[in-house]
Structure formats: structure tokens, C-alpha cells
Amino acid sequence: MSAMRGRKRDVGSGAERLPDLEFLALVRASLEAYAPGVTRGAELKGNSLVSPQGWVVGVTPPRHGGGHHYDLIAMPDVTIQPDVPCFFDCAVALSGDPRHAADAWTQTAGACLLELLDRRGRFAEHVEPGQARGFPGRHTITSGAIAFGLDPDENRRLQIALLEANVLQSVAGTFTSDLESPFFNGVKVFYGGRPGSMQAEIRVNGERHDAASAAMTALKLPEPATFAVARYYALLLPVPAGGEEPDYPATSLELDxxxxxxxxxxxxxxxxxxxxxxxxxxxxxxxxxxxxxxxxxxxxxxxxxxxxxxxxxxxxxxxxxxxxxxxxxxxxxxxxxxxxxxxxxxxxxxxxxxxxxxxxxxxxxxxxxxxxxxxxxxxxxxxxxxxxxxxxxxxxxxxxxxxxxxxxxxxxxxxxxxxxxxxxxxxxxxxxxxx
Structure with missing residues (x-):
């Protein structure tokens, strides 16, 4: 897994929360900057960004968080009916600028969506169960770790600490039994805050997992000297009994x-x-x-x-x-x-x-x-x-x-x-x- 450079950001209040489609327009622009051509033909409809290739990103009603908080759902293949496989994530505009929230989602959960559909290691990393950073019994697609806060050096230190802790493998035993989807399970790893007030959180399929979060807290990751947060995202795919390739969605990016x-x-x-x-x-x-x-x-x-x-x-x-x-x-x-x-x-x-x-x-x-x-x-x-x-x-x-x-x-x-x-x-x- 890689670390991704975060920018120094002023943390404070800003504009009010954007309407769903306006925020999704920022997500579309961020995806296009990250993978040119990927949003070609995609349309903003209702509360969703809909691609003609069969994938959809939508904004759901707020499940938690404040006014600069956006909950998103990614559906890699909407042709699977009636229960469309999906994964959840959320992003917060800590600086008050919703573009930062859109970029944070794109570089983590969005990168995993792109890689799930592209599968060439261009947007996120593939890790097998037996590898050093592997998750037991699962094929992992994992984004890079991003960090942002008040000091670039502290951001960087937090990124490195999060990666070196090998969090998912370290706490796997606390939530493996809760990976219920036969397609893929989305997991967000978050660590950040201010000195003396740090939060370690793991969300599985959009919900905070208390046992996994407590196990991550017990890893005692170092605290930054000033405000900083770091996060990454992973998709955990079941590995077939014969060890074959996971069952990937039928959709693809079809970039040309x-x-x-x-x-x-x-x-x-x-x-x-x-x-x-x-x-x-x-x-x-x-x-x-x-x-x-x-x-x-x-x-x-x-x-x-x-x-x-x-x-x-x-x-x-x-x-x-x-x-x-x-x-x-x-x-x-x-x-x-x-x-x-x-x-x-x-x-x-x-x-x-x-x-x-x-x-x-x-x-x-x-x-x-x-x-x-x-x-x-x-x-x-x-x-x-x-x-x-x-x-x-x-x-x-x-x-x-x-x-x-x-x-x-x-x-x-x-x-x-x-x-x-x-x-x-x-x-x-x-x-x-x-x-």
C-alpha cells in the first residue's frame, strides 16, 4: 500500500453543505482528474452519478457527522438485480471546502472502485491472503493512505505510521465473521485528531465496528504534534475455494x-x-x-x-x-x-x-x-x-x-x-x- 501526499489545509468553518448533485459534480471532476476518460458519458441524475458502463456513485441521507459530512454509496455493477452489490464510505470537508471531501473519497474508496473495474493495478493495490500485508482468506484491493492537517511533516508521519501498523491484518480477527457480502466488503481505516484527543476507527460496510476500532486503538499509533488525520480504504473479496481469481463485476471502465x-x-x-x-x-x-x-x-x-x-x-x-x-x-x-x-x-x-x-x-x-x-x-x-x-x-x-x-x-x-x-x-x- 502506498502513501499519498496530503496538502496543508486550514481547518475551520466554510460554506454550507452542498446539495447532493453539486457535490457529485465535484466527485465527477475529481474522478476525471484521477483517471482521465473514466466519467465520459456519466450523468448526474437524482442523487447519483450514473456511468453508461454500469457503475453508479450516489449520495445517501446523512447517517452521522456534521454539516460538511457526505455519505456515499458506490455500486460497481447495477446490472446485478434485485440486490445490487455496493459499498459505503463517507468524506468530510474538514477545511470547509467540499472539493477536499470529493478528492479524499476519490483517492481512497473511489480508487478502489476504479481498480475493482479495471483490475490492472493502476489505481489501487491488489494483495493476496498469503502476502505480508494480506488479509486472511480474502483478496484485498487497497488504496493508498492520504493525510491532511496543519503541518505537512506531521501529515507524512501519520501516513507512515498508519501504513507500518498493517492495521487490517493486525485486527482481522475482530471482524472477519462480519464480512457478510459474497461480492466485496468495504472497510475504511481512519486515524486522526489532536494531541491527547485521537480517534482510531474502522468502518465495515459503512458501520463503525467497535471491536475492530478498539483493537486498532490498542495498537497505540503515535500521536501527531498538531491536528492531522489519515485514512485509507480497502475492498475485501472472497477467495474461491480452488484459489481462483475472485468473482469480479462484469462491468469495466472501458477507458480508451x-x-x-x-x-x-x-x-x-x-x-x-x-x-x-x-x-x-x-x-x-x-x-x-x-x-x-x-x-x-x-x-x-x-x-x-x-x-x-x-x-x-x-x-x-x-x-x-x-x-x-x-x-x-x-x-x-x-x-x-x-x-x-x-x-x-x-x-x-x-x-x-x-x-x-x-x-x-x-x-x-x-x-x-x-x-x-x-x-x-x-x-x-x-x-x-x-x-x-x-x-x-x-x-x-x-x-x-x-x-x-x-x-x-x-x-x-x-x-x-x-x-x-x-x-x-x-x-x-x-x-x-x-x-
Whole structure:
């Protein structure tokens, strides 16, 4: 499980609680920023965000909490009738800004929803029962831990403490018998407050579980020096008797274009003929680590950002390479950047001001025919507009002081040199022989 960077936030009163659909509009925007294309065609109806792919997120009547509290229900597959499988969570706008509540839900329970439907490890982590962080008898889909409060260092300390405590495995015996759903059970882990007044809480399928919460309290997690809270979410899926894959929903995200590339190359090794592209899964420095080393160092891991203690901070960007035939090959690759760069990029994405923003970094992938010669090349990236008003555009490499990378950007290249046998046009034009 990873930790996700939280922003320093002013905790206080703000606007009144939003109407359900207005809050769901914020959830839709947050989901779209987190996974571009995922809300395409989704509509706001009644008290729900309804996707044409068959998943729904709704706001339920408040079950507990104050005026800035939002209770949400996620239904991954509404085609299952009459009892639609669902899981519950809640989010609180501690700063008074409901966007923060929408983001907190998206990065935890929302990430689990996306991963349940995508199942490629792009939005949340899959953990088997026998693994170090596994839950007995269950396949776990777990989000990263997010934290927010008055001091970034204290937020960070709380995140790390929550992750290192391995809470769910530690308290599993207190609530395993209450995991009643044959599809999936949603579990929220929360820890936070002020010095001398900390709360440890575990909610199972939307309800506070007293025994599990008491067991978590007994773990004696460290207290922060000032107000801070941390949380993460997990879906626990029954494992079939034969050890096969869990019974996943029939629905899927069906992301297309750049958002639906395979971990290493676009379209699972079969690029689109007109718009070839390659999505590079990891920065070179992270790819060289063993699984054990990654688990030890990587604190944040999303589709767009990786933070690894003692190694560096990485952002995913687009690098366009022009071909002589007029096409453009888009590589989704990684840059090494300073922590301050990541913080500003995250803020600008959330505020809708990323387009036109520029930052510097070092190129962190071996690329196509140029290989490792491009590693550590200095580059400048710039935010591009999204493909539609509500979409978040990519940051794109626009210049480099490295002679070779500058040439990669400026020149037009033969298709066969860049794509080789992965060029669909080349494959399509090859003669077919019958034996």
C-alpha cells in the first residue's frame, strides 16, 4: 500500500453543505482528474452519478457527522438485480471546502472502485491472503493512505505510521465473521485528531465496528504534534475455494486512447495505426528495484506520480515524436522532479490551472531506438489543455538542453526506425502467405 501526499489545509468553518448533485459534480471532476476518460458519458441524475458502463456513485441521507459530512454509496455493477452489490464510505470537508471531501473519497474508496473495474493495478493495490500485508482468506484491493492537517511533516508521519501498523491484518480477527457480502466488503481505516484527543476507527460496510476500532486503538499509533488525520480504504473479496481469481463485476471502465494503454506499451503491443503510443510503466530507477525494494521505498504510486524515499519523485509526462509520414508517436514517460514541483502540479490540477504551467526535470526512461542515451537528460514540460472542458490535459515535454533529446523532439523520424515491427501500417501492408 502506498502513501499519498496530503496538502496543508486550514481547518475551520466554510460554506454550507452542498446539495447532493453539486457535490457529485465535484466527485465527477475529481474522478476525471484521477483517471482521465473514466466519467465520459456519466450523468448526474437524482442523487447519483450514473456511468453508461454500469457503475453508479450516489449520495445517501446523512447517517452521522456534521454539516460538511457526505455519505456515499458506490455500486460497481447495477446490472446485478434485485440486490445490487455496493459499498459505503463517507468524506468530510474538514477545511470547509467540499472539493477536499470529493478528492479524499476519490483517492481512497473511489480508487478502489476504479481498480475493482479495471483490475490492472493502476489505481489501487491488489494483495493476496498469503502476502505480508494480506488479509486472511480474502483478496484485498487497497488504496493508498492520504493525510491532511496543519503541518505537512506531521501529515507524512501519520501516513507512515498508519501504513507500518498493517492495521487490517493486525485486527482481522475482530471482524472477519462480519464480512457478510459474497461480492466485496468495504472497510475504511481512519486515524486522526489532536494531541491527547485521537480517534482510531474502522468502518465495515459503512458501520463503525467497535471491536475492530478498539483493537486498532490498542495498537497505540503515535500521536501527531498538531491536528492531522489519515485514512485509507480497502475492498475485501472472497477467495474461491480452488484459489481462483475472485468473482469480479462484469462491468469495466472501458477507458480508451491514452488512458487505456497497457502497462508497457499502448494497446497491449498493438498500437493504434493513426495514433501510435507507448505507456512506460515505471521510471528506470524504480524499474531496476526488486519487488521487496519497491515495497520498502515507494510511498506514493499512481498512474501519474511516484514518490520513493531515498530515490526520488517522478511525474508522468507525454513526449511526442514526429514521424516522416505525418503521424506522431506519443510516449508516456517519467521525469525526475523536486518535491516542490509535484506539490505545485497537484495543486494546479485540482484548481484547473495546469494548462500552460511549466516545470523542469530529468528524463527517466530508456526510449525506443535511442535507449538509455536519453536517461538523465534535462527537460522542460508544459501543461496542455484537456481534450474537453472537464478533462485534465497531459504535461508534455517541450524542450531539452540535451542535444540528442532536443533532436528527438525537433526532427521527423522514419516510422520503421521508431516503431519497427510494432508499426500497424507495416504489419497491415505485409503479404499474407498461406502454407
Amino acid at each position: 486512447g491514452e488512458a487505456d494503454h497497457d502497462a508497457r506499451c499502448a494497446c497491449g503491443g498493438h498500437p493504434d495505426p493513426d495514433h501510435p503510443g507507448f505507456d512506460l510503466a515505471l521510471p528506470h530507477l524504480i524499474e531496476e528495484l526488486s519487488d521487496e525494494e519497491r515495497a520498502q521505498h515507494v510511498d506514493v504510486s499512481t498512474e501519474a506520480m511516484i514518490v520513493a524515499r531515498g530515490i526520488g519523485n517522478f511525474l508522468k509526462v507525454r513526449l511526442p515524436v514526429q514521424l516522416e509520414d505525418g503521424r506522431t508517436v506519443n510516449y508516456l514517460a517519467w521525469l525526475y522532479v523536486e518535491a516542490e514541483v509535484i506539490e505545485e502540479v497537484v495543486d494546479r490540477v485540482h484548481d484547473g490551472t495546469s494548462s500552460g504551467h511549466r516545470f523542469s526535470g530529468l528524463f527517466c526512461n530508456a526510449l525506443g531506438p535511442w535507449g538509455e542515451a536519453l536517461l538523465r537528460a534535462p527537460v522542460v514540460a508544459q501543461g496542455r489543455p484537456g481534450s474537453k472542458p472537464d478533462a485534465v490535459g497531459y504535461f508534455e515535454v517541450v524542450e531539452s538542453s540535451d542535444a540528442l533529446l532536443d533532436k528527438v523532439l525537433r526532427d521527423r523520424w522514419p516510422a520503421h526506425y521508431v516503431l519497427g515491427d510494432q508499426d500497424p501500417f507495416s504489419v497491415a501492408s505485409s503479404p499474407v502467405r498461406e502454407d
